[in-house]
Amino acid sequence: MEFQNLGLEMLFIWQAKTYFSQFKIRGSRKSEFVLREMENRGQSFSVLNCIDLSSPDIHKSVSLLKQACLDSGFFYVINHGISQEFMDEVFAQSKRFFTLPLSEKMKHLRNEKHRGYTPVLDEVLDPENQVNGDYKEGYYIGVEVPEHDPKSEKPFYGPNVWPAADRLPEWRQTMEKFHQEALEVAKAVARIIALALDLERDFFDKPEMLGDPIATLRLLHYEGGNQIEGQISDPLKGIYGAGAHSDYGLITLLATDDVLGLQICKDKDARPQTWEYVAPLKGAFIVNLGDMLERWSNCIFKSTLHRVLVHGPERYSIAYFVEPSHDCLVECLPTCKSDKNPPKFPPVKCGTYLTQRYKDTHADLNLYTKHQA
């Protein structure tokens, strides 16, 4: 994608995006107009279904979600119960961490339990198409399990890495509260997914599933063009905020600021691939399905390729990755197989699957020790 007249282009995108997010849900003429305008300029947007978690019409929610899962694997969730004020606070605290000097941030470098800070280029999500790694920095926060708890022997459980309270007061409380609240949102979405797959409403609530989940909050910061380590994305040169990937788990809840950047590709096998922007929607979560759900549902529900382009301004987002417990066996759901459609994947333990996926995409931690030596 070429951005020759970046300033104007950005201004246009900004305005169109604001209109678009406002009117898209109602499907008004204005949204159609903006969509067409964007398309005329070679910028296409994906129109996503919007699931209102406060709606009493569960049939409607199930049908909207099912349609979204069969089509793009992405949808918005609104009225999810987390207040806008609190969301703003989480973003403000995230910004407070990322504006610390790099030397300070590196003191919180992620450990082998996948907790803590991940610097720019730590992750390479799409090695085939990326020259370096992702131009983003992040911070992983998982389920807090004390060191002496036998559960902490599992790969994704253990104590979190927390910034010093005197440096960032309220930080830990804010993140822990968000972690808990987001899990409730995820469970509510999973109930609708269960119904859409003709399962019992509480299928994913079982103790070995979301009763004891691996749920990881990840604060993300895309530095953009004006920072020391940041870079403006250029797909022709293999430079991305986040390379093309699908998420590993069951679902991901994503909150973003209002800077455009996320793109999805509905058909990963098409050549050339077509990428569409997902407009930020204030107060909403953008939800997408992960690879584990694709396996579980025997590809009835697909995980969708997505990536992030950074066009200039910095961008903040918060991802919440939801996976079942370590020992949960992810095997073809009873409603997703038949004689004509046998299971496409062998059963796999959630912990084993995730460990491999993280290993494939993140830098070896020894790299940093060598660097410091």
Ligand code: OGA
């Ligand atoms: C991710 C991701 C998108 C974003 O972290 O897996 O896709 O907008 N993030 O930051």
Ligand code: NI
């Ligand atoms: Ni992702």
